[in-house]
Amino acid sequence: MSEPMDDDKYSNDKGSDSMTVWKQECQNYDQHFLHTSLLPAMAIILLLSLVERRRRTCACERNVSCLSGRFSIVVPVDFTSTQENRWSYAFAFGAVTQHMFTLILTISNPLPFTLPPYLEVFMYMAAAIKVGVACMPLFICLSTSHQLLGGVLGLLYAVFWFSLQMWELVWCSDSTAKKGGLRDYVFDHEWLLDLPNLLCLGFLVCRFGFQIVKDVLIWMKKLNKQDEVTKEHYKYVERLLRRPAERSVQKSWFQKNVYEWDPYFKFPNRIITTVVLSFLSLYMMILLEQVVTSYFIFYDGWHRNLTALILPSERVNYGKYIWYVTSACAAFSSLIHISQVLVYYRKQIKSLWAGEKKYLPKNYKLSPNVSLGGLLQYPGYQIAFTLWGYLILHLAMFVGGLLFVNVVVHPIVAHGFLHWLNYLIIVLANFFVVLAVTGLQRMLIHMFFLQDKNSPLDKDKPIALNNRKVFHNINYFLFFFNVILGLMSCVERLMKSIAVGLMLLSRIERTIMPRGFENLDTSYCTWLGMIVADHHHSNPVLLCFCHLLHEHTLRKVQTGEGTFLHSERREKLRARARWLLMYTLVRNPTLILMRKQAQKNKIDAEFAFAWAVANTSYTPAI
Structure with missing residues (x-):
């Protein structure tokens, strides 16, 4: 009788060990996910860098024509002032938001050795590089000039990520697992955190499919390739050149106090990406906070202990209701603050375009370092301040609510309103x-x-x-x-x-x-700094002027005007320059005395001047 019992005990121990291993694998799935994505990500990066060409080539590459100018640097996303693929970049960042949270909350050592505590910052840097490399194909497949190849590779990589995310939801959702503790409770609700990630990946799959179809139609000459210059800049300049309307248009209350749509203005991809990431990060932060709070409410009963500590004689769980009400108020306030980013950005950048600096401090001095630093730091600053602002505001509102209950509600319930x-x-x-x-x-x-x-x-x-x-x-x-x-x-x-x-x-x-x-x-x-840098890089008047000047120069080169500067030999160029110089001096004799050679030999210059005046009629050149 003892042998079957021993076999059952052995099978139970083996099952518990396998369950423990299963739980550890699910909890470390994000790290395995990134490690699995590194190899195909590196392959895509190398392939797209191979098809890109550099303007300058090395001497050692000229012997091999197929590699001349190859392996150029690929740009994942341009955050200066571009407006192409704005929502695609925003959803691409949304697809990697979860990995950014994982990088912050559950940092693991990606290095093969252990660093001392005072050098742990290098571990964070290595982990950030690992996440960046794994997520880079989603961006370079959108920004590459080879749209067909980028669309195919991006579609395969997005489908690969989507399949791994769905496999995690199916594989790690075993209801027979014995879970306990805060970490397992959060892990049980992880599908809510994966939902925005899956939606963003689904959007990218559709976007890459559309990119493939569009490039195939352009290759088959059934669709014309659009100009890269945005039409909004031209429309903005055209509106500046029009006469103002004699009658002002009546605006609604929403247009006066909230927001007015401007068809001649488009937000750059940096602002769109920052706003979308702020919304997604705020959603994940609120969801994580509520999941942790619900665990303590249902399993720990912290709200009863808090209520008993503040209001010993009360039976109502005021702490629970105050927490949820203040969480909703803080979330609503954060949503308003995120939307105000669009309003203030458009208002201030259009003011700078018009030459007004009323939104800048009086003693503010333009610093190129601060401006470019603002371009680099703004997205991260905005997201971090949004999250910290929500948490601090929520805690402050919660403390204020507890004080209100202790000062107002509790005395009224205990002693009556008149007292x-x-x-x-x-x-x-x-x-x-x-x-x-x-x-x-x-x-x-x-x-x-x-x-x-x-x-x-x-x-x-x-x-x-x-x-x-x-x-x-x-x-x-x-x-x-x-x-x-x-x-x-x-x-x-x-x-x-x-x-x-x-x-x-x-x-x-x-x-x-x-x-x-x-x-x-x-x-x-x-x-x-970010606003001033955008003003210098995205001013519609300046961009339109530069674009027209560039088109005019290209048109002159294509029609043959000015091509002698590049096609003729140096002897002909020298002879032509000397002929033009002689013709100019003959037509303008006063210029002879202003030349450097004339100042050295004044006698010859005076004879040349007299000869030019005596033998030609003085008609100044235009």
């Missing part, structure tokens, strides 16, 4: 007295201490004292009371500053520093 109202009147009586004294001061100033209006049409009285002796006496006695009033005003100012600072923490397009100290706000300087 609480009486207590509130006693507390606010001194505050009302201070307000009355402040209002009395203003009323006395207006009625007795200001002279009458100079004209009945004036809105206010002039700043001229009346009843000076009474004014000086009242000023003396109120001096001591205004000290107490100043203390209360200081507390009020501190509370207002904290409230405004918390609300504007995630909005880096507005500074929270006072005037004159804007340089201390690094995030605001990043925004200013």
Whole structure:
């Protein structure tokens, strides 16, 4: 009888060991996912860099014609001022958002050796490079000039990623697994975190399929290739050259106070990508927070302990309801802040295009380092400030809600509304007295201490004292009371500053520093640098001028005008230049005395000048 029991025990131990291994493999699936993607990612990067050509070639490459200029650098995404593939890049970043979160939350050592604690920053750098290499094919397949090859490779890679993500959901969703603890509870709800990733990958699959079909139609000459220059810049310049309308168009309330659509303006891919990533990151942060909170609510009962600690006699779980209500309020506030990025960007960049600098600080000086640094740092700053702003604002609202319950709700439930109202009147009586004294001061100033209006049409009285002796006496006695009033005003100012600072923490397009100290706000300087750099790289008037100048130059070269500079020999070029110089000097004799050679030999220059004047009629060249 003992042998079957031993066999059952052995089978149970073996099953538990296999279950433990299964759980560890599922928890480390993201790392295995990245390691599996590295090899095909490197192959795609090398293949696309092989088909790209460089403008400059090395001497050693000229002997092998097939490799001349090959292995050029491929650009994943251009974040300066481009507007091509804006939503495609945004969804490509959305497809890798989960891996960025994994990089931050569950960092693992990608190096084959262990680093000491004071050098762990190199481990983070290596992990970031690993994630970047694994995600790079999704971007270079969109930006490559070889659209057909990029579409095929991008489609295969996106389908490969989508299949691995679906395999994770199916393989790691075994309901018979014995899960316990916070990590397993979060792992059980991981499909909610994978949902935006799967939607973005599905969009990329469709986008690469459309890219393949479009390039095939262009190759079959059934579709014309569009010009790379955006039409919005030309439309913007055309609108500037038109006469303003005699009658102003009536705007709705939404257009006046919220947002007005501008058909002649397009946001660059950096702004679109940053906004989409901010929404997805905020969604993942809120979902992760709510999953962790639900675990503590249902399994740990932290809200009962918190409620009992703050309100010992209450049976209602105020902590639970306050947490969810403040989470919704903080999320709604963060969504508004993210949408305001689009509004403020368009408003400020159009102001700079018009030559106005009213949104820049008065003492702001353009620094190329700060501007280019803003282009590099803005997307990461905006996403990080959005997440931190939500968390800090949520915690502040939660603490404020607990204080409100402790000060307002609990006394009303325990002792009744009239008792609480009486207590509130006693507390606010001194505050009302201070307000009355402040209002009395203003009323006395207006009625007795200001002279009458100079004209009945004036809105206010002039700043001229009346009843000076009474004014000086009242000023003396109120001096001591205004000290107490100043203390209360200081507390009020501190509370207002904290409230405004918390609300504007995630909005880096507005500074929270006072005037004159804007340089201390690094995030605001990043925004200013990015705006100024975009102004220099995406001004429609400048771009249209450069494009027209480039087209005019190419047209002259194609029609044969000016081609002698490149086709003729040096002897002919030298002879032609000397002939033109002689012709110019004969037609303009005064230029002879201004030449460097004439200043060295003044006698010959004077004879040449006299000869030119005597033998030719003086007609200056145009």
